[in-house]
Amino acid sequence: MAKTTSSSKAADWVTDRMLRAMIAALRRRPYAERIARFGRITAKAIGPLSGYTKRAENNLARIYPEMSATERRALADAVCDNFGRSFMEFQSFREFTDHAAALPPVGPGLPVLAEAAAAKRPVILAGAHFGNPEAPRHALSALGYEIGSLYRPMTNPYFNELYVGALESLGAPCFAQGRQGTMAFVKHLKRGGMATLYFDVSAGHERLPFLGHKAKTAISLAEIALRVDAIVIPVFGIRQDDGVSFQIEVEAPIPHTTPVEMILALNARLEAQIARHPSQWFWVHRRWKDGGQP
Known part of the structure; x- marks a missing residue:
């Protein structure tokens, strides 16, 4: 061994x-x-x-x-x-930050984000492995928002140092997934913080439909949002035809209902983006590794 x-x-x-x-x-x-x-x-x-x-x-x-x-x-x-x-x-x-900020973000979630920042209300920016998933955080940070991140550490411990260094380049707090990191992430939100969290990975115990097939899905994003009364705003960084610039879309918030219903709503938002830009979702993920029967 x-x-x-x-x-x-x-x-x-x-x-x-x-x-x-x-x-x-x-x-x-x-x-x-x-x-x-x-x-x-x-x-x-x-x-x-x-x-x-x-x-x-x-x-x-x-x-x-x-x-x-x-x-x-x-x-x-x-x-x-x-x-x-x-x-x-x-x-x-x-x-990258300069390019991500070159075009102003658009979408109905922008005034909601501004109001939440003024009121110091928690915000979870629900991201997906689509386009460039970090583009929204960089673009919105350029507007003056301090946006942290809950991330999954890379399996290579050496390269993880480089990865975390890049994550922390914006100066906002970043939290490694795990008991301690998640607790710190929740405390950050409770203080009125903003942070990104990806929802499109194979994790958790629920098997929910995604692109017509059941996929292992974590509902923790929604559970945390309900616990701390955080606004959930889907964000997407859509790569443009020049290959280096982005359309940053800040969508309307996901209503607070049940955790499963909220994640299904997030899945639907991502599915709509994939239908428009199929090459921009990271199909390399083992999203249906347990079979994924409809």
Whole structure:
């Protein structure tokens, strides 16, 4: 067991150094070029080698059985390209913030957000792994909002340091998922804070419909919102045709009902975005890993 652990740590260290070297090399290139290059590298090399491309194709086949294999592969490549672009943007946080803030956010949730900030009422910005999931937080922070984040630590402990450093670049508090981190996150909200929390990962015990198939779904976001009377506002950073700018959409709040009903409402908002921009959701996730029967 100790030998396996040592081997795993060595592999993590090597992966971390390779990624850091690639990031350092690309940072010497102009911003738009580096983002596009890493997108292509992910689509053509990292995606196929890591299994991400195949996983995306399998998920697409489940949801869109009428889609041809050629169409699925092209869409999977576009998904990996967006994934790579998002990764490199996250590691170029200063320029990324400038691009995320270039177009003013739009949507009916904006005045609600302003009113909540003035009243110091808690706000959960419900994010999804779509477009660039960090774009809304960066764009809204540029308007003067202090927005924290509850995040899931990366399994590679070395690269997690780089990841957390990028998360904390906005100066707002960030909390690692887990008992202590979640407690701190709740306290932050109780003080009238704002923070992002993603709702589209395989977690929890509920199996709720998503894109027509049952998926393991956490309802904790809604449970926390009800506990601290936080407004839940869905936000999306939609990548534009130039590949580096975004439309930041701040949608109308999700009404407080039951936790399951609230998460179903969030799923419906994300499904509508996926219908409009199918290549921008991260189909590489194991969203239906337990079978996902309708």
